[in-house]
Amino acid sequence: MSVETVLGDVAHGGVVVARIDGKVTFVTGGLPGERVLVDVRERGTRFDRGVVTEVLDPHPQRVVPPCPVAGVCGGCDWQHADADLQRELKRRVVEEQLRRLAGIDWEGEVVEVLPRWNWRTxxxxxxxxxxxxxxxxxxxxxxxxxxxxxxxxxxxxxxxxxxxxxxxxxxxxxxxxxxxxxxxxxxxxxxxRAGGRDYRVAAEGFWQVHPHAADVLVDAVLRSLEPRAGERAVDLYCGVGLFAGALDGRGCDVLGVELNKEAVAYARRNVPGARFQAASVDRFLGRLPKRADLVVLDPPRKGAGRAVVGAVAAMGPRAISYVACDPAALARDLAFFVAAGYEVTRVEAYDLFPQTYHIECVATLTRNSPLH
Structure with missing residues (x-):
């Protein structure tokens, strides 16, 4: 049986929040402020999950999804919102996660990256x-x-x-x-290809799925770190050497660490001027250099965690660039960095996954610098 309700604001995960029978319900298929009918399909102890079955009062930026299985297939979350609203919803999620989990007031924008269709490689x-x-x-x-x-x-x-x-x-x-x-x-x-450099990668290996993502992120990391020739740089979770290659191109002495042995083998071929270690970052902490000038972190979705953050801070880099595909994990780790004596000077957000709730952020951390 469907229940009529007015939807609240967006939440992380491609949902909007409703309160049905006094209980928080995460709803898919809706947009903030809409009056809708919701079918509650999953009930839990802390919250329920529901799906919009009918829109009674649509949001002015609601559109008809071009895909006939949008809302059923798990690949897309926001096809029913126009492009501007999609970016605004993602902006609100980043803003809320940074404020709630890291105490950071962020008023940035989400940068559009085209194409918005036919982009997933x-x-x-x-x-x-x-x-x-x-x-x-x-x-x-x-x-x-x-x-x-x-x-x-x-x-x-x-x-x-x-x-x-x-x-x-x-x-x-x-x-x-x-x-x-x-x-x-x-x-x-x-x-x-990214940053004017070719990278070899196994067909089944990891590479950014949007055709312009690697270039966008390389540019963001270089702006974040402003590397200088001769500086010592550490690239954690380095994959096949994307950011190591960019730093090597600026004349840095680069060490990359990556768990996947096959990726490390490609990284060594892709960036012969850098050094790479095949190891779990968590288990490599005791072998990290005593000092580093620059650090890039590009951890998996769960984030880096307190121990990695502590080890990075102990190297005393003048700048850290944190690349994150999950704003909640990013915010938790940024809070650890702040506690370790670093300040977040910039957070940039990019819509590298149009039609979905996913978003990529690049945060810059330095010592004793104001947030802007």
């Missing part, structure tokens, strides 16, 4: 009855691709795949590669 599908599909929102159920394919993917419709169980599609700078049930059909190594 890496897709992973499950295949049923020969037809690729994507998982439903908060479910393992499979949603078959519509006839027009996935609107956010570079390769919108990969076609029928009889007998396959899983399909990965990679649209790299060097070309198109497919991986069917773990077997690469095409080149197993692709080339990506």
């Amino acid at each position: 890496r897709m992973r599908y499950r295949v049923a009855n020969g037809r690729p599909g994507l998982r439903a929102k908060r479910s393992h159920d499979l949603v078959p691709l519509p006839d027009e394919g996935c609107r956010i993917a570079v390769t919108q419709d990969p076609g029928e795949r009889p007998g396959a169980g899983e399909l990965q599609v990679v649209d790299a700078h060097s070309g198109h590669v497919e991986i069917v049930d773990g077997r690469v059909a095409g080149e197993p190594v692709v080339t990506e």
